[in-house]
Amino acid sequence: MRIGVMKLVLALCLLGCTSTVFSQDTSLTAPSTSDTQADAAPSPITDLGDEYENSIKLLQNRFRIDYNVKEVSMIFFREYGSAPVVLVRPDGSKLFQGRVDEAFVKWFDADTFDMITIENPMPGPWQAVGQVNPASRVMVISDIKLHATPLPSILFSGEILKSTAYLTNGGEKIDNKQFRDVVELSIEFESANDPNYDNFGANDAEIAKFEDNGRGMDERPSDGVFTGQFNLKVAAGKWQPVYRVDTPMFTREQIGAPIILHNNPVYVDVELDPTDGTGDGYHTLLIDVNRELVNIESLLIDGKIRFPNADIQNFSLTEGGDGVREHLIVAYEEGVYRVKLTAYGTTSEGRDFILDVPEYTFLAEAPEPEVIDPLIDGEDPIVDGSEDPLAMGEGSTSPNQENTQNPSQLQNEDDGMDSGTLTLIIVAMNGTIILIGVVAAVIIILKRRQGSGPASAKVATKNENKKAKKKVVSESDLSLDNEPKGFKKLLAKFKKSKPAE
Secondary structure (H helix, E strand, O other): HHHHHHHHHHHHHHHHHHHHHHHHHHHHHHHHHHHHHHOOOOEEEEOOOOOHHHHHEEEEEEEEEEOOOOOOEEEEEOOOOOOEEEEEOOOOOOOOEEEEOOOOOEEEEEEOEEEEEEEOOOOOEEEEEEEEEOOOOOEEEEOOEEEEOOOOOOOEEOEEEEEEEEEEOEEEEEEOHHHHEEEEEEEEEEOOOOOOOOOOOOOOOEEEEEEEOOOOOOOOOOOOOOOOOEEEOOEEEEEEEEEEEEEOOOOOEEEOOOOEEEEEOOEEEEEEOOOOOOOOEEEEEEEEEEEOOOOOHOOEEEEEEOOOOEEEEEEEOOOOOOOOOOEEEEOOEEEEEEHHHHHHHHEEOOEEEEEEEEEEEEEEEOOOOOOOEEEEEOOOOOOOOOOOOOHHEEEEEEHHHHOOOOOOHHHHHHHHHHHHHHHHHHHHHHHHHHHHHHHHHHHHHHHHHHHHHHHHHHHHHHHHHHHHHHOOOOOOOOOOOOOOOOOHHHHHHHHHHHHHH
């Protein structure tokens, strides 16, 4: 009996201790919740209605605007392609898109949302009427900021870099999946205009756009994490990064700390085929890095070679080590060779990188043909008359005999022979011309004699025919019956006056 009583007392004691511990944990948790609520900034808009009231269409999308609000910007997400929402003010008046006072209301509508900014809004309960997405509520835009991962201290010109960022609104992360359609996130590099660097006076360059669509380097779509792929194809130098958040209503810019963009650390060179295509026939491609910035043992190369005949050959160099990387290129044709490389490695600080190396070109020329110099001690023996071309062609005279002859005698013999040949040619040409002239004169005379007989007979016959055709004029023809006219009349008068004399 005593044992049972003791067990009962012990059980009651344990129950009391457990209740005490639970009440203490609850009391510790409660202040933490109140502190969090106290730290949260008050919102100018308060949702109205509980879950039951919001399930009724006529009571959905209600909210209250405080009396001390000077300006409010709101976003309403709606069904794709639906009409813009209609805002009902506390006094029952309505605001329609396209029929508002633009001095106080700015309204931007897209396929999936409405962004509205109102100055001095009427305090009290408001309601949005339209096909608002049931999963979203009215979103108040207060202070949107872009939080991006900081850029590394060592960056290279031509580097391909991944960076992530997220957005906050009023200090709280934006988890709304549809908000990616509202903003555009980008980063630009502005030159610091430092004359000590190569980018002095360079234009601004957009480096990347942040996307949350699950494409490219973005890991998951609509997860609130925006990913940007930097392709630093800009000049090396000192740059100022500028992060930009663009919305239909406004643009926010955040300026980051200046960075130094180093020159491309990969060096490319080539050793041409030393045998001019007559030996093993290979050009040697040499690849090295700036070893103060890059760990040479981590260097990997993926390349592509374009030959002069437009053939393409891919290659990879995956061997480690601290030596210069080498690759043999077949030297089967002269012309321009083009080499494009992508380098993978680790910086001296231990950061992995991907680098787009600028294209490297080199010219392979064919070996020059061997030219035999015809000069002997810088002098041509034929031009200066020291050698006889005919004798050299026949090869019958020995060099010793040629050297014993007097050069002046050889020159005189050559001149005499040339003069006799020239005289013979001139006489022959003149005789030919005279002979041609005599033959031509004889031919002309013979032709004239042959044509003179028939020609005179024909002329006499023509004269007789002309006389026969002439009409004999008699005195009867000069009668007054037929009065002559013109010249005949004048001639008749002359003949009549002649006998009277």
